[in-house]
Amino acid sequence: MKSGLSLAKADLTDTEFTSAVLAEADLTGAQLRQATLIGTNLTHAVLAGADLRDAHLSRADLTGVDLRGADLAGTDFGGANLTGTDLRGTDLSESRGLTAEQLAQAKTDQQTALPPDLTAQLPNAPIGAP
Template sequence: MLPRDVAAAEKVREWVREGGEFYGVGLDLRGADFSRCDFSGSWFSGADLSGVRLVGAEFYRADLEGADLSGADLSDASLVRANLDDSDLSQARVTGARMAKTSLYGVTAIGAVFHGVHCVDGAFSGANLRGADLTGAWLREVIFRADVDEHTRFANMHGSVYGPLSVHRGDSVVTMGGETMREWLRDRGARVEVVPPRGP
């Protein structure tokens, strides 16, 4: 499938060949394939990357704030220290991605697949993970103040997280933390410890 904006996609490929940080703020790159490209330190805030193949891509310290990544394939991508605040990852595939100090504040990830993700010291604060699949995810000291529902999957998710978690059940929302949150996750196949809040 050809990208919607062929000229913009070719501009990205030309930059990849030359190297360096790329400024792609607001670009329409829908449908392109940038698998295994190195976007370290690049700017894609507000860009339309929906449906883009980014398998194995490198986004170290990249800024993707507010980007539309819905339906994108980020399998095995490196998102270390990347900023994805307020981005849209709905129905995206993030299988096996590596995250460390990755910021996902306010991200919308409805139905996203996070199979086997490795996340250390990241933040899913205010994230919408309803219907997302975190099977086999490994989280270590991750802020997990997210919105989930009965369709969110946690089988074999392990590690340590900070709550509280907001569970949506129809029109009601139940907020839970501590032991209650740990047991709720355990009942759904997760093996995580809920860490006490930081600070005094």
């Protein structure tokens, strides 16, 4: 099931989307600060430039999601599927719940900033497909 929903630049601060289907949604530049997206299907959604500070993305399916330029400070990625997730140029240094295994499935580049614990584990960072 796909949503194809367009919520570009919408203010969704503190919104509850637990287990929602937002596959292929356009959330470009959306305000999702402190939003709860636990277990949400966001496959192939566009969240470029979105404000996801302190959002809860644990167990979310982020397969193929575009997160370039998103603000991810304090975002919880525990157990999220990051297969093909575009994190190029993204600052993940204050994100929580990330593992080396998750990042190995994501797209990163030289500008992708990793959390200190992962930088220490992955001395040749960034990792992932270009």
